[in-house]
Amino acid sequence: MAGKRGALIVLEGVDKAGKTTQCKKLVQALQQSGQSVEMMRFPDRTTIIGQLINAYLEKKSDLEDHVVHLLFSANRWEMVKKLEQGTTLVVDRYAFSGAAFTSAKPGFCLDWCKKPDVGLPKPDLVMFLQLSPAQAALRGQFGEERYETDDFQRTVQQKFDQLMKDPSVNWQEIDASQSIEDVHREITTHSLNTINIAQDLPLGELWK
Numbered sequence: 109m110a111g112k113r114g115a116l117i118v119l120e121g122v123d124k125a126g127k128t129t130q131c132k133k134l135v136q137a138l139q140q141s142g143q144s145v146e147m148m149r150f151p152d153r154t155t156i157i158g159q160l161i162n163a164y165l166e167k168k169s170d171l172e173d174h175v176v177h178l179l180f181s182a183n184r185w186e187m188v189k190k191l192e193q194g195t196t197l198v199v200d201r202y203a204f205s206g207a208a209f210t211s212a213k214p215g216f217c218l219d220w221c222k223k224p225d226v227g228l229p230k231p232d233l234v235m236f237l238q239l240s241p242a243q244a245a246l247r248g249q250f251g252e253e254r255y256e257t258d259d260f261q262r263t264v265q266q267k268f269d270q271l272m273k274d275p276s277v278n279w280q281e282i283d284a285s286q287s288i289e290d291v292h293r294e295i296t297t298h299s300l301n302t303i304n305i306a307q308d309l310p311l312g313e314l315w316k
């Protein structure tokens with residue numbers, strides 16, 4: 109019989125919802141409980157494709173909107189081997205950010221935006237950190253990067269709302285306005301349950 113597999117766990121949410129904070133805490137907690145676990149984030153700015161994305165986000169280069177969308181997707185496909193290995197992966201943003209951010213631009217529909225990511229490893233769990241724009245504003249000003257404006261983030265939230273209606277994805281909404289420790293407890297409970305269930309199930313294909 110094949111060995112038990114790790115789970116693919118994704119955290120999504122708008123800017124400042126606490127994704128990075130919670131990914132790090134979750135990885136630590138799972139490691140302490142003896143799980144084999146690694147963190148991954150998208151975009152992964154360390155690869156050649158990631159460097160092109162980084163320059164675009166930092167407004168050091170301009171790329172055509174379709175091109176940058178496909179680069180974000182390629183940046184996930186280049187990590188597919190890692191995603192398919194045995195350890196549990198905790199992932200900071202995934203294809204859902206890809207579809208939500210590009211479809212928030214004029215002239216892009218959600219359906220087209222999802223296409224390049226069809227068939228990627230399907231997360232066993234996607235936790236969406238829910239935070240209102242007003243609460244996000246309390247966590248500080250936006251930085252200088254592309255997409256970091258109130259208006260754009262509001263449209264992105266609407267696109268995420270549409271994506272969350274898809275029952276083929278195991279969404280779990282989390283109230284991200286709670287304290288860091290309370291959010292962490294909730295996320296850890298969902299993750300441990302998912303790891304238990306996923307080990308006996310095959311890894312799925314996203315949006316297929």
Ligand code: ADP
Pocket residue numbers: 121122123124125126127128129130247284285286287288289291
């Ligand atoms: P994201 O990765 O979603 O953009 P971060 O984890 O970087 O968010 O958090 C954004 C800011 O908000 C950081 O300064 C972080 O310390 C703070 N923060 C994160 N979670 C909470 C929380 N539950 N309550 C208050 N502040 C938080």
Ligand code: FDM
Pocket residue numbers: 150151165180181201202203205206207209210254255256
């Ligand atoms: N982003 C992220 C996209 O537009 N498409 C994607 O596929 C992904 C993964 O890039 F504004 C956007 C979302 C965010 C920026 O920011 C990356 P962080 O701070 O590295 O998460």
